[in-house]
Amino acid sequence: MRLSRYFLPVLKENPADAQIASHRLMLRAGMIKQASAGIYSWLPLGFKVLRRIENIVHEEQIRAGHIPMLMPTLQSADLWRESGRYDDYGEEMLRIKDRHGRDMLYGPTNEELITDIFRSHVTSYKELPLTLYHIQWKFRDEIRPRFGVMRGREFLMKDGYNFDLDRESALHAYNRHMVSYLRTYERMGLKAIPMRADSGPIGGDDTHEFLVLADTGESEVFYDSAILDLSMDGRTVDYDNRAEIAALVQEWITPYARTDETHDEAEFARVPEERRRTSRAIEVGQIFYFGTKYSEPMGAYVVNEKGGRVPVHMGSHGIGVSRLVGAIIEASHDEKGIIWPEGVTPFHVGIVNLRQGDGECDAACEQLYGALAAAGLEPLYDDREERAGAKFATMDLIGLPWRITVGPRGLKSGVVELTNRRTGESEEMKPEDAVEKVKEIYRPHQEAGLIEPMKGRYFHTWL
Ligand code: ATP
Ligand code: MG
Numbered sequence: 001m002r003l004s005r006y007f008l009p010v011l012k013e014n015p016a017d018a019q020i021a022s023h024r025l026m027l028r029a030g031m032i033k034q035a036s037a038g039i040y041s042w043l044p045l046g047f048k049v050l051r052r053i054e055n056i057v058h059e060e061q062i063r064a065g066h067i068p069m070l071m072p073t074l075q076s077a078d079l080w081r082e083s084g085r086y087d088d089y090g091e092e093m094l095r096i097k098d099r100h101g102r103d104m105l106y107g108p109t110n111e112e113l114i115t116d117i118f119r120s121h122v123t124s125y126k127e128l129p130l131t132l133y134h135i136q137w138k139f140r141d142e143i144r145p146r147f148g149v150m151r152g153r154e155f156l157m158k159d160g161y162n163f164d165l166d167r168e169s170a171l172h173a174y175n176r177h178m179v180s181y182l183r184t185y186e187r188m189g190l191k192a193i194p195m196r197a198d199s200g201p202i203g204g205d206d207t208h209e210f211l212v213l214a215d216t217g218e219s220e221v222f223y224d225s226a227i228l229d230l231s232m233d234g235r236t237v238d239y240d241n242r243a244e245i246a247a248l249v250q251e252w253i254t255p256y257a258r259t260d261e262t263h264d265e266a267e268f269a270r271v272p273e274e275r276r277r278t279s280r281a282i283e284v285g286q287i288f289y290f291g292t293k294y295s296e297p298m299g300a301y302v303v304n305e306k307g308g309r310v311p312v313h314m315g316s317h318g319i320g321v322s323r324l325v326g327a328i329i330e331a332s333h334d335e336k337g338i339i340w341p342e343g344v345t346p347f348h349v350g351i352v353n354l355r356q357g358d359g360e361c362d363a364a365c366e367q368l369y370g371a372l373a374a375a376g377l378e379p380l381y382d383d384r385e386e387r388a389g390a391k392f393a394t395m396d397l398i399g400l401p402w403r404i405t406v407g408p409r410g411l412k413s414g415v416v417e418l419t420n421r422r423t424g425e426s427e428e429m430k431p432e433d434a435v436e437k438v439k440e441i442y443r444p445h446q447e448a449g450l451i452e453p454m455k456g457r458y459f460h461t462w463l
């Protein structure tokens with residue numbers, strides 16, 4: 001993309017109403033614009049990051065054997081009366097009447113809708129196990145929407161639902177979700193810690209939240225610092241191998257890690273003192289096993305091997321897709337702006353032309369642009385007639401992890417400059433070496449994508 005042809009409405013001033021870094025930076029970098037309280041338009045740069053995050057979520061869910069679909073945002077109140085949640089849910093639910101006077105609602109979550117789909121089509125144990133998921137907008141009329149996309153009223157969520165014959169296989173589904181979530185967050189450059197949590201209105205006993213440590217987080221958490229050393233990095237997992245998946249989960253849930261709702265001082269005191277930590281944190285996902293809580297009242301039964309009719313065991317599993325954009329920024333920024341992890345960056349590399357209109361500089365930039373694009377990467381070329389300082393400030397603000405600077409002085413000795421946004425370190429090298437180095441940096445991210453012939457273009461595959 002050439003910046004002169006893009007829509008990147010950056011703000012010079014800090015917006016007065018934004019209290020935390022991610023909200024401030026998303027507004028300043030022209031990623032979002034508030035439409036009304038807790039409801040946002042996603043401008044091109046923000047939309048690109050949102051799509052990158054969605055892609056990673058899709059890829060890791062599909063890898064785990066879960067099946068994508070799409071349910072509507074508007075739901076009929078009748079289904080929610082069947083589960084008993086229409087009255088329970090309270091004021092957070094946006095209730096709407098259609099022209100015929102029928103009660104509708106904007107879905108805050110989808111247990112009822114998916115259970116209805118399931119009971120309409122599945123009657124035998126032979127069709128199990130089954131996990132369906134979608135990425136769809138939700139609405140919760142939060143009493144205090146704030147912090148931009150972190151606590152919106154309309155927000156994008158991945159929600160998945162497993163249907164299993166018995167508790168044991170439903171717990172395998174629970175474990176699969178935990179492992180796939182850990183992989184998902186790691187690909188986004190995040191350390192998200194699974195913590196035993198409280199089930200709230202979804203109900204059920206087994207539940208973990210995934211939390212990203214950040215001073216601005218709304219949750220209070222207590223954990224053993226040993227958990228910070230764990231990583232899924234480079235491990236191949238066989239999602240059909242119950243023992244292997246269970247062992248991985250065990251490894252992650254062994255160190256003490258809890259939110260304030262389930263925190264137990266006596267147990268925490270058994271963690272060696274030098275490893276005891278408390279912090280603020282952002283909830284970026286949650287998984288639940290709730291057994292037959294919805295299948296029984298809503299009649300989601302299957303015939304088992306012995307010919308008996310049994311309610312299916314279910315769980316639901318959510319990732320806060322739009323909240324993640326803010327969470328990643330909270331975890332990765334400095335005083336100049338955002339610092340995107342390579343896995344989610346909207347553009348892979350910025351090209352800054354220090355003397356726009358100079359024949360040699362323009363030609364070198366065009367060449368770089370073409371070579372990077374040919375490698376399946378998306379460069380953002382700042383081809384505006386602007387001062388160098390302004391170009392650098394924009395690049396720093398929008399946070400592309402790598403920048404190639406092209407200027408007349410360097411070109412005289414045949415070099416451009418490759419700069420790392422995080423460390424600020426710059427290296428001079430031949431343009432073709434800069435391209436090679438950037439290709440090398442992104443290769444693991446391209447290879448982590450599932451759709452092989454689309455290498456590097458995985459961004460487009462879900463659009
Ligand atoms: P919270 O405790 O933050 O209100 P929740 O526990 O009610 O969230 P879940 O039902 O577990 O939310 O939804 C799954 C995920 O959706 C959450 O982990 C969070 O990342 C995201 N999410 C929930 N509410 C919002 C919101 N108002 N704005 C943005 N993301 C949200
Ligand atoms: Mg939650």
